Amino acid sequence: MKHLIKGTLYGMLCQESSENLANVEVRLYLPLHKSQLEALNNTNAKDTFHIVTEQEAQQREKLLIAKTTTDQNGAYQFEINEKYVETAFDLDFICHTLPNLPDLKPKDKPVHCHITTIQPEWTYDTNQNSSFSYNYGISQKLWCYIRGFYFDAWVISGYLRNCTSGNPIANATVQALDADLLNNDLLGTTTTNTDGYFRIDYTSNDFKKTFLSPWINVETEVGLPITLKSGPDVYFKAFLGDIKYIDETSENRRNNVSYCLCVSLCTKVIVTTPDQTEVFPSAWTGIGTAFNAVFGSGSTDFDVNGYAGTNKYGLTKSIELTGQAAPTINNNPIEYRFKLSSVTTPNNEAAPDDDLFDIIVGVTEGLFVKSKVAVLQQKVAPFYTYDVESNLDDFDAEGWFDINSAIARTVSDNALGDINDYFFIDSDTLIKVNTAKLTNQDNVPIDSVDVGNAFPETSKLEIKKFAIKFEIREVINKEAEQFNRLPGSGKTLNSVVINNNSTFLKMNIDKLMDLGDCAPISGIINALYTVYHPLLLNVKMKLINNGRTFTKTLTDHFLSLEGNTDDDVNSNHNVALQINNTPNDLGRCTYKLTLSVNRRLHTGNDVAAHEEKEIYFFYDVL
Structure with missing residues (x-):
């Protein structure tokens, strides 16, 4: 019998846009304030959500039951021990980085947030397994503050539409700029999707540039007297080829915007369904x-x-x-x-x-x-x-x-x-x-x-x-x-x-070459491989047993190649890549050795198909 607590977490950027809290650590605790359980269970999460202090975090540590990490959709799942089925739980999460912005780190330490106290109302299936779902969206005010104050993450989220019809403008290039006294900074460039939606992420370094940058960065106001403000003064350009949809200047700027700027841009250029009376730009x-x-x-x-x-x-x-x-x-x-x-x-x-x-x-x-x-x-x-x-x-x-x-x-x-x-x-x-x-x-x-x-x-x-x-x-x-x-x-x-070429991919095991493909092998065994493609992206070699209880990634000076963009790194070989460290490293079982490759090839819609070579062998412990 299983007891699962699952759900999704997301943060609001604007009224019309949000982002999944991907790759955040979610924690489940026994309640910190047991005497207030009834009141907490009847309290809206927006009133209990807060940043956890260091002292509170220390108090919670001894109450920790489980922790997990959200997937790309912000989904999390816990399997709960039978003995906790009747209890309530405190639900927290910790941001070590930000969704979609893995390179941004907090300015001090990971941000620990308490969401609320939950009392699961279990739903049972025919096998008597039970589950409870809890989804939570952080308000725009709180999530934008967390992103901006702790991570220096600023975002512009908006739509580009036709002013008359309201139809979305897709595939348009949108630029966001900061109007400064000394220099107008480009905050970012992106392309609208089929809904006309666009998003631009930036940091304060992008709008505090001066003629002395990167040694001196500061945000300045347009005009006199000169003042120093925290937020950028944002205006937009939008175009498709030679067609200008939006052509704002610093005169159109939005002054000292906050961490999250929500905009709705419209153009008088007609991009609609023509019926011989309207024409859209080509x-x-x-x-x-x-x-x-x-x-x-x-x-x-x-x-x-x-x-x-x-x-x-x-x-x-x-x-x-x-x-x-x-x-x-x-x-x-x-x-x-x-x-x-x-x-x-x-x-x-x-x-x-x-x-x-x-x-x-x-x-x-x-x-x-x-x-x-x-x-x-x-x-x-x-x-x-x-x-x-x-x-x-x-x-x-x-x-x-x-x-x-x-x-x-x-x-x-x-x-x-x-x-x-x-x-x-x-x-x-x-x-x-x-x-x-x-x-x-x-x-x-x-x-x-x-x-x-x-x-x-x-x-x-x-x-x-x-x-x-x-x-x-x-x-x-x-x-x-x-x-x-x-x-x-x-x-x-x-x-x-x-390029339309397949990868040159060869692999074998030394003792199989000596004894035959179907012979049991034992002792120290080595893999041999040769791989080549002019546009290699990833190359990995992995060993897994028949029961999938044992996996091992093999490495050498080339494996595991990942995220390669160097044209000169296009081939490698090894005549003796040791598979097992000692003869007892592998148990008596059937194994699959896989050499897999991803090429730097794309159709414009999809990445080219994954390629791999597999070898099966039976390992016998003598």
Whole structure:
């Protein structure tokens, strides 16, 4: 019979946003104030929540029953001994760091908070197991104070919407700046999600910069007389490609904001469902949902060498080139295309010459992949929706894609009638591309290197890079070749790393090589391995027995590689990695030895599949 206390913890940042208390330590105590149990059980947790003093913490230590750590969703769970089923409990948590900000440490010591006293009302299942759930959200006032005062963690949480329709603006770049007398500080840059939501985290160091920073940091007011204040004076910029949604200046600043700033930004730029009377700006903004189609230092940007994000990913498999494009402008069709070049330049320099972009989606064979590019939705009940999918027939001989062709085919195929009876809802995907048609390097033959031997430099693969250019135009008269180039046309990523190779992965055990794969082995045993991929991220070797009661991670000067972003760290080998420290280290049982690899490859939506090699063996104790 089990007795479980479980729940979730979260902290409010604003009325519309919160964050899970992930990776915090949750503690369960016997009640500190037994004489007040009845009153405490009837008290709202908002009245009992407080920071635990050092003296109180010492008093609670002898009453501690159990402790655990919340998962990424802020969920916790305790299994309670039968003898405590009738008692009440004090519920506390300790922050050693902050959710989503693991590098921020408290200025003094971990922050210990008491939530409340709970008296479980157990719910029993058919097996007589019981459970009690307690979820708690810390108020915005308290949680923002804890984050800011103890961790110097400041946050801006907000939404970007259309001023008239209220529709969210997705994929927009939002910048928060601090207006200072001496220097306007960039607090952070982020991208809005599909709900138009954005979040920017920063610390006081980000708004106390001066011309003497980092030696002297101080926050200054704009204007005279000069005063020194604690909070930044925040204003915003928001844009999508060449389109400016928000263009505030220091005159629009919000003075001396607190630890949590909640904002609702709106733009007059129309981003809505066009019905031939409204037009929204068109732009290429990203690759999948993970990366922005820009060079920068953000966690979703491309670096100077063409790698994506902080893990320095290369792109693989089919990628979605995302953004938005209206079907028409000024009652004229809009066309766009993507061109690629195998000649690249660094992302902080000028793009390759236009005549080098000779690989064209929709023209180069096998490069185009069908995808959903829009949705048609009935304007009246029952509000049926119909996917608009791209097709090779929608491209002309020069690779210009006309979504109006795809819309007309959807209307015809589904006998929808009058197109004006439907809303046009733009999809994030502009074009989908099969990157495997860009890279022609074969995988390294598995028999080219003996297990345990060094991977030869002459067999290593070249890191392939491509430039990607987006072009968009208004078609005034196609036969007469009359076009109008639209804002955002010519946007280019000068360098993007692309790879579709599997990992070279070999592993064995010395005594299995001598005695055969099915022979029992004993005594000291050694693993042999050779691993190579030009974009290695993680490499681990793990041993586990058949009953899963014994696990062991094997290490050497290379294992366990984790979070690697160095191109030069791409291979390793070991001809004698000792598995057991002594012959008695392993019991008599069947074991599985696994060599697993994660590559720095991403589709823009998902990380590339995990790869591994497994060996099973029977270990006999002599």
